[in-house]
Amino acid sequence: MANSSRAPGRSRRLRAALVVSAAVGLLATAGAVVLPGSASAASTLGASAAERGRYFGTAVAVSRLNDSAYTTILNREFNQVTAENEMKIDALQPNQGQFNYGNADRLVQHARSQGMLVRGHTLAWHSQQPGWMQNMSGTTLRNAMLNHVTQVATHFRGQIEWWDVVNEAFADGSSGARRDSNLQRTGNDWIEAAFRAARQADPNADLCYNDYNIDNWNDAKTQAVYRMVQDFKSRGVPIDCVGLQSHFTGGSNYPSNYRTTLSSFAALGVDVHITELDIRNAPTDAYRNVVNDCLAVARCKGITVWGIRDSDSWRSSENPLLFNGSGQKKPAYDAVLAALNNGTTPPTGNPTTPPPTGNPTTPPPSGGCTATVTPGQVWGDRYNTSVTVSGASTWSVVVAITAPQKISATWSGSPTWDSSGNVMTMRSNGSGNTFGFTTMMNGNSSARPQIRSCTAG
Secondary structure (H helix, E strand, O other), X not given: OOOOOOOOOOOOOOOHHHHHXXXXXXXXXHOOOEEOOEEOXXXXXXXXXXXXXXXXXXXXXXXXXXXXXXXXXXXXHOOEEEEOOOOOHXXXXXXOOEOOOHHHHHHXXXXXXXXXXXXXXXXXXXXXXXXXXXXXXXXXXXXXXXHHHHHHHHHOOXXXXXXXXEEOOEXXXXXXXXXOOOOHHHOOOHHHHHHHXXXXXXXXXXXXXXXXXXXXOOOHHHHHHHHHHHHHHHHOOOOOEEEEOOEXXXXXXXXXXXXXXXXXXXXXXXXXXXXEEEEOOOOHHHHHHHHHHHHHOOOEEEEEEOOOEHHHOOOHHHOOOOEOOOOOEOHHHHHHHXXXXXXXXXXXXXXXXXXXXXXXXOXXXXXXXXXXXXXXXXXXXXXXXXXXXXXXXXXXXXXXXXXXXXXXXXXXXXXXXXXXXXXXXXXXXXXXXXXXXXXXXXXXXXXXXXXXXXXXX
C-alpha cells in the first residue's frame, strides 16, 4: 500500500538453496536449535525458521536502533531485516544526483554484524519519490529511474540478498491493469527495464516484484501479477521472486486459498516471500495459518513481519504484531513459534559456496550407504555443511569435528553426540536423505568435518 508513513513494501544466483543454508547458519546468533547433548525445539523465530530452511525477519527503522529494548528483541528473534524507509527513493536520493546512504548503510552494517540477511526495499516505486522525480516525465523520468536503480544496487552490491526491484505497480480492483503512475506513463516496459538494470548492477542478488492485495488467488490483481511473472519468465526477463505483503485486516481477511497463491507463483519457477506481514489484532489462527502455508510450499523462502512491537507498527492502533508495546510476546508469537517448530519441510538443494580452505572428504561406502559432503555458506565465525546419503532410505552417519570447533545447529536429521561433543551420529528422521549442520570455528578456520561412517538401517 502506498502509505508514506511506512515501508510497504550471490553469483547470480546464490540461489534459493544457498539463501536457505545462509539462514540456517544464522542459528548461532538467532538462538540454538540443537546443541551437543540435547535436542530441543528452537526458542526464537529466526532459529526455528532457519531449521526449516527459511528466514523469519522484520522491518527495521534505523531511528530505533538506539532503543536497547528494540534491538534486544531484534537481535534475539530475527535473522533477516528489511529497511522500513531508509532504502526508499526519497531517503537515498533526496536531490537529483546526490545520494545519501548513511542510514541505510547503518542498517546494513547492523544486520550483517548480527549475521542477518538483508532485503533491499525498494528500487523503483511510484510513491515516496522526492519532489524532483515527481516533477519529471517521459524519457527524462525513465532515465532518472534507471540511474537510481543502477547507482543504489551498485552501492550495496554483495550486501543484499534480495531486492524489491519494483513495488506496487498494479491497480486495485477488478481491472487487472497496471497502476496509472508517472513511471507507468514512461512506457509499459518500465518494470522490465528496471529488472534488467538491477541484474546488471547487482548480478548476485535475487530480484523480486513486491505488492499488496495479491494474496487471494481469485483476485484480478493477483492474476495480473501472475501473468506478468509468467511473461517475464518466458522471455528471460531476470525475475527471481515475488513478494506478497500480506497486510491482513483480521483473521477473516486471510484468504483460504493463500497456499494456492504461493504454490501457483512458485510453479512459475520463482521463489515466493511473505514480505510485510501484519494482521489486525494479531489473531493466533491467522498467523499460524500463514506460517503453515509458507512451510507447505518449498519455494516459500521466508516471512517478514512489518515491525517488532505494536508500538513500532504503521498500524499501531490495531495491535497487529507479535510483541506488544512493552516488548512482551503475545499469543500470536507462541502460535508462530509452535508452527515453525512443528514444521517438517527441510531445506532444498545444496549450498554452492566453498569453505575458505580444505576439502571435505567422503569415505568409501560402509554398511550399504554412502555419505557425500557438500560445503555450504561460510561466515567469519562459522560455516554450513550438507551431507547427502545414497544407497539407503534409513541410515546413520558418524561425523567428527576437530576441536575447538563445535556443531551449533543441525537440520533434517536426529543427532546424538559422544561424551566429547565432537563426534555426532546423525540418523534419518523421515525428512529425506540430506541433512546439514552449522559448525562454529572457534578460532580454527582450516579444519573440515570428517565423515567416519555411513551405515544403512
